Amino acid sequence: MKNEVLQFGKKLREVRLKKGKSQDDVAKVLGVHRSYISGLERGKRNPSLLTVHKVAKKLLKKSFF
Amino acid sequence: MKNEVLQFGKKLREVRLKKGKSQDDVAKVLGVHRSYISGLERGKRNPSLLTVHKVAKKLLKKSFF
Known part of the structure; x- marks a missing residue:
């Protein structure tokens, strides 16, 4: 897969x-x-734009994580 | 469709x-x-993450637009 997708995945795992x-x-x-x-x-x-948005929103929501 | 997608579309048209x-x-x-x-x-x-990236990259590329 393209680099942008790899970067997104790497960041997701890191966070x-x-x-x-x-x-x-x-x-x-x-x-x-x-x-x-x-x-x-x-x-x-x-991931779709909505999925990226959902991931970002949830990961940043302190009450969840 | 969700607000994030509408905002993306609006911005694309604007640019x-x-x-x-x-x-x-x-x-x-x-x-x-x-x-x-x-x-x-x-x-x-x-749009997928790759499509969003492609749109952003091409729209910002001055030689194309």
């Missing part, structure tokens, strides 16, 4: 680990399957 | 018109159909 959360935690908050989070982190999925 | 370009011009540069640009501008399409 998730920094918050001490599992892929399952993130999946539940976003309402998606864990394998989708795994695919995002490995840069295998090209 | 395109400011540069005096047609939807067809943008479509050609991006290698997509004009109806897809129309859908994006009306907030009817939820």
Whole structure:
């Protein structure tokens, strides 16, 4: 996959680990399957604008993470 | 469609018109159909991360626009 998608996935993993959360935690908050989070982190999925927005919003929401 | 997609579309149209370009011009540069640009501008399409990146990159590329 393209570099932009890889960068997004790398950042997602970095933030998730920094918050001490599992892929399952993130999946539940976003309402998606864990394998989708795994695919995002490995840069295998090209998320839509709405997904990128949802990830950013939820990851930054302190009450959740 | 959700607000984020509508905002993206609005911005795309704004930048395109400011540069005096047609939807067809943008479509050609991006290698997509004009109806897809129309859908994006009306907030009817939820573009992928790679599409958002491509749009941003091409729109900012002064040699093209």
